[in-house]
Amino acid sequence: MPLTVGDKAPDFDLPGDGGGRIASADLAGKAYVLYFYPKDDTSGCTKEAQSFSCLAAEFEKIGVPVVGVSPDSPKSHDKFRAKYDLAVRLASDEDHGMLEAYGVWAEKSMYGRKYIGVERTTMLVGKDGRIARIWPKVKVEGHAEEVLAAAKGL
Template sequence: MSQDQLLQEGAVAPEFSMPASRNRHVSSQELKGKPFVLYFYPKADTPGCTKEACGFNETLREFEGAGLTIIGVSRDPVSKLDKFADKYDLTFPLASDEEGSVTEAYGVWVEKSLYGKTYMGIDRTTFLVGADGKIARIWRKVKVPGHVEAVLEAAKTL
């Protein structure tokens, strides 16, 4: 997906339906008429992803108080997401997009490089979706420190 094809703020959020941690299922259909945060992270139980997940978990009451649902998405299998959720007592759903249709639809499955090697992976990105189903805010190439607070501030303005 090229830069000009990426989802933009104001666009309708792509639909999704995925299995999630702790025997749950998440779908855009169930969230119709409700605002939500869909954040994409590369891999469960890695340092940056753990900090980000714990940050959302610690502020979950504030997000819920603002009427928002938080959903984390990676390509990890549900069994790995369950272990991650249990290890850090993450109570919001961690969704599994193993086949990659959701990461592709949201444009976060990208070519990355590390130590001269290129590979495909998830670009850490957060989407704030309004009750109207449209993307209100997008944070791309997320740096974890301060990110959860920025998303919460934006969420309060919905």
């Protein structure tokens, strides 16, 4: 069942880029952004990561960490961050547990072919650990700016 605004954000503890871990427990008590994307180093995902990276200092100023989550490996994330000098953390969910808990591991269709993958989605989690805002089926253009404006409003 998909998450809705007001739901408690599911807990997670995932391997992150650079060998660390990214866990909901470490983010408790602060608002944060989770953006779910299909694959490292593809055009839309790269644009989205670069957009959030360009605004990383703005998110930092308001104390709202941004974490990108995909099923790619930590090694893939390290290469992706280095190649594009990304300023956001990337978490790896290779077994799809978190992606499923957040309702973003879904059936998709491309060129008439159905497959299971990540539905590009962003969620803003409030300081209370509840989902404050959801952007389903994200269109990358202008998205990071819209998320920043919403985060400033918390």
